[in-house]
Amino acid sequence: MKIFTAAQIREADAYTISNEPISSTSLMERAAGRCAAWIEDRYTPAQPIYIFCGKGNNGGDGLVIALQLLQQGYPVTACLLEYGSRASEDYTIHFRQLHQQYPGRIREIADVTGFPELPPGAVIIDAIFGTGLNKPIEGWLAGIVHKINDVKRQHTIIAVDMPSGLMADGSSRNMPVIHAQYTLSFQFYKLAFLLPENAAFAGQVHVLPIGLHPEYITQTPARYHITDIDMMRTIYQPRQPFAHKGTYGHALLIAGSRGTMGAAVLAARACLRAGAGLLTCHVPQCGYEIMQLGEPAAMCSTDEQPDFNTHFHEQADARYKTIGIGPGLGTSAATARSFEKLLAVYKRPMVIDADALNILSVYPYLLYQLPAGSILTPHPKEFERLFGSTTNDFERLELLSRQAVRLQLYILLKGRYTAIACPDGAVYFNATGNPGMATGGSGDVLTGILTGLLAQDYSPKAAILLGVWLHGYAGDLASAELSQEAMTAGDIINFMGKAFLSCFPPEM
Ligand SMILES: NC(=O)C1=CN([C@@H]2O[C@H](COP(=O)(O)OP(=O)(O)OC[C@H]3O[C@@H](n4cnc5c(N)ncnc54)[C@H](OP(=O)(O)O)[C@@H]3O)[C@@H](O)[C@H]2O)[C@@H](O)CC1
Numbered sequence: 001m002k003i004f005t006a007a008q009i010r011e012a013d014a015y016t017i018s019n020e021p022i023s024s025t026s027l028m029e030r031a032a033g034r035c036a037a038w039i040e041d042r043y044t045p046a047q048p049i050y051i052f053c054g055k056g057n058n059g060g061d062g063l064v065i066a067l068q069l070l071q072q073g074y075p076v077t078a079c080l081l082e083y084g085s086r087a088s089e090d091y092t093i094h095f096r097q098l099h100q101q102y103p104g105r106i107r108e109i110a111d112v113t114g115f116p117e118l119p120p121g122a123v124i125i126d127a128i129f130g131t132g133l134n135k136p137i138e139g140w141l142a143g144i145v146h147k148i149n150d151v152k153r154q155h156t157i158i159a160v161d162m163p164s165g166l167m168a169d170g171s172s173r174n175m176p177v178i179h180a181q182y183t184l185s186f187q188f189y190k191l192a193f194l195l196p197e198n199a200a201f202a203g204q205v206h207v208l209p210i211g212l213h214p215e216y217i218t219q220t221p222a223r224y225h226i227t228d229i230d231m232m233r234t235i236y237q238p239r240q241p242f243a244h245k246g247t248y249g250h251a252l253l254i255a256g257s258r259g260t261m262g263a264a265v266l267a268a269r270a271c272l273r274a275g276a277g278l279l280t281c282h283v284p285q286c287g288y289e290i291m292q293l294g295e296p297a298a299m300c301s302t303d304e305q306p307d308f309n310t311h312f313h314e315q316a317d318a319r320y321k322t323i324g325i326g327p328g329l330g331t332s333a334a335t336a337r338s339f340e341k342l343l344a345v346y347k348r349p350m351v352i353d354a355d356a357l358n359i360l361s362v363y364p365y366l367l368y369q370l371p372a373g374s375i376l377t378p379h380p381k382e383f384e385r386l387f388g389s390t391t392n393d394f395e396r397l398e399l400l401s402r403q404a405v406r407l408q409l410y411i412l413l414k415g416r417y418t419a420i421a422c423p424d425g426a427v428y429f430n431a432t433g434n435p436g437m438a439t440g441g442s443g444d445v446l447t448g449i450l451t452g453l454l455a456q457d458y459s460p461k462a463a464i465l466l467g468v469w470l471h472g473y474a475g476d477l478a479s480a481e482l483s484q485e486a487m488t489a490g491d492i493i494n495f496m497g498k499a500f501l502s503c504f505p506p507e508m
C-alpha cells in the first residue's frame with residue numbers, strides 16, 4: 001500500500017472530487033460517516049462522546065460525526081474551538097446543519113478555561129487538525145491539547161485522520177500532539193505513524209477506505225510503502241512437485257563464537273525453516289557439537305580457531321547460493337580480516353547482520369566491497385554506528401534511504417515498523433510483528449530467514465519483503481498463543497510453519 005504525503009492526499013481528494021465526480025461536502029460526509037460507523041460498531045448509544053473540532057476540514061469531519069451520532073441517539077457534545085481562523089466551507093455547511101438540528105449540543109470554547117467537565121468514561125474524539133496542520137499548535141489551543149492528554153488514562157481518545165498536532169511528513173519533536181488510543185486514518189497510513197519518535201501519538205491505527213479515486217492512487221508514484229498480504233501473495237513461490245534439495249539452494253552461515261553460539265543456532269534453524277535446500281554453518285571449534293546437536297539438519301564446518309571464526313573466507317566458494325554472516329560472530333581483528341578476504345572472493349548478494357555490521361562500522365571502506373544487492377540488517381544502534389546519528393527519525397529515514405542508494409544495497413532499519421530501504425530509493429515499512437519480539441535473538445532469526453529465502457533464488461528485494469513479513473507474522477502467531485511476555489526468539493522459528501500456511505494456504 002502506498003503512503004502518500006499530505007500534499008498528495010490533498011491532490012487525491014481533489015482528483016476524486018473532480019473525476020468521480022463527487023462534491024467535496026459529500027466526500028467529507030463519506031469519510032466522516034466511516035468514522036461514525038466505526039464508533040457505532042464499538043459503543044452503545046448510551047456512550048457520552050465529546051468531539052473537539054478545529055475550523056478546517058478535520059473539524060468539519062468532527063461536525064459530521066457529531067450529526068450522525070446524534071441522529072443515532074448518542075449523547076454527543078460538539079466542542080467547537082473558536083481560535084479566530086476562518087472556517088472552511090465544508091465546516092460552515094455542517095456547522096449550520098448541526099446548529100439547526102441540535103443547537104443544545106454545541107459548546108463553543110474560546111480559551112482553555114472553557115474545557116468541559118467530562119463525565120466518567122466519556123469518549124473524546126479529536127477532530128482539531130488533520131493533514132492541514134502547517135505549524136505547531138500554540139497558545140491556548142496547545143493548552144486544550146495538554147488538557148486532553150492529561151485525561152488520557154480516564155478517557156478513550158480517538159483521533160480523526162491524524163492525532164492533532166502531528167505533522168504528516170516531518171518531525172513533530174517537542175510540539176504539542178494529542179496522544180490517541182486509536183487513529184482512524186482516511187484511506188492511507190501517514191508516514192508519521194510509522195516512526196518510533198511518534199510512538200506515543202497515533203495508538204492503534206485503523207485505515208478506513210473512503211473511496212478516493214483508484215486512478216490517482218495507481219498513477220501517482222510514492223516513495224514510501226507499507227507491506228500487506230496482497231503484496232506477499234505476488235512474491236511467494238510455491239515449491240515445485242519435482243523439486244529436490246538442490247533446487248532450493250545451498251546457504252552458508254558464518255556465525256557464532258564462544259558464549260554466543262545460540263545466535264548461530266537460531267539463525268541456522270530459521271534458515272532451514274524458511275525453506276533453504278541445504279545449509280552449512282561455519283563455526284569455531286567450540287561450536288561444533290552445539291551446532292550439530294542444535295540443528296541436526298545443518299552441516300557444519302569448523303574454523304582453525306577454538307573460540308571464534310577466522311578462516312571462513314576459505315569456505316566461500318561457488319557452491320553457496322548465498323551467505324549469511326554476523327550473528328554472534330565477534331569482532332576480533334582476525335575475524336575482520338577474514339571478512340575482508342571473503343568480500344574479495346564472494347560476489348553474490350549476502351545477508352550482513354550483527355557483528356558483521358559492527359566490523360563494517362570499524363572498517364567502513366568494506367561497505368564499498370559488499371556485493372551489490374546485499375542486505376544489511378541493523379537495529380537502530382548498529383545503524384548509528386554505521387552511518388552516524390541524526391536529530392530526528394525523519395532525518396534518519398532520509399539518511400537510511402540515501403545510503404541504500406549510494407551503496408546500492410538493501411538496508412533494513414529494524415523496529416516496530418522495520419524500514420526496508422532499496423537501492424532505487426523506495427522505502428517499504430513492514431506491517432507485521434509485535435513487542436513480544438523485543439527479545440534477544442529475534443534479529444538472528446531474521447538473518448536466518450533472509451538467508452534461507454535468498455538461497456531459494458528469491459531476488460534480494462523479494463526475499464526481504466517476504467522474509468521480514470513472515471518473521472513478524474510468525475512473531476504475531478507466537479504471541480497470540482504464548483503471550484508477548486513469554487515468547488522467545490525460538491518461538492518465532494517454531495511458528496514459521498503456521499505463518500507460511502496461514503499466509504499462503506496450499507491449494508487442495
Ligand atoms: N474534501 C477533502 O479535502 C477532505 C478532507 N478531509 C479532512 O480534511 C482534513 C484536512 O483538512 P484541512 O486541509 O482543512 O486541514 P485541517 O487539518 O483541518 O487544518 C485546517 C487549517 O488550520 C490551519 N492551521 C494549520 N496548522 C495550524 C495551527 N498549528 N494552528 C492554527 N491553525 C492551523 C491551516 O490554515 P491556515 O492557518 O494556513 O490558513 C489549515 O488549513 C483531513 O485531515 C481530513 O480530516 C476528509 O473529510 C476527506 C475529504
Ligand SMILES: Nc1ncnc2c1ncn2[C@@H]1O[C@H](COP(=O)(O)OP(=O)(O)O)[C@@H](O)[C@H]1O
Nearest residue numbers: 379415416433434435437438440441442443444
Ligand atoms: N516492538 C516491536 N514490534 C515489532 N517488531 C519488533 C519489535 N521489537 C523488535 N522487533 C523485531 O525483532 C527483531 C529484533 O532484532 P535485533 O534487535 O537485532 O535483536 P537481536 O540482536 O537480539 O537478535 C527485529 O526484526 C525487530 O524488527
Ligand SMILES: [K+]
Nearest residue numbers: 126129162164
Ligand atoms: K485530528
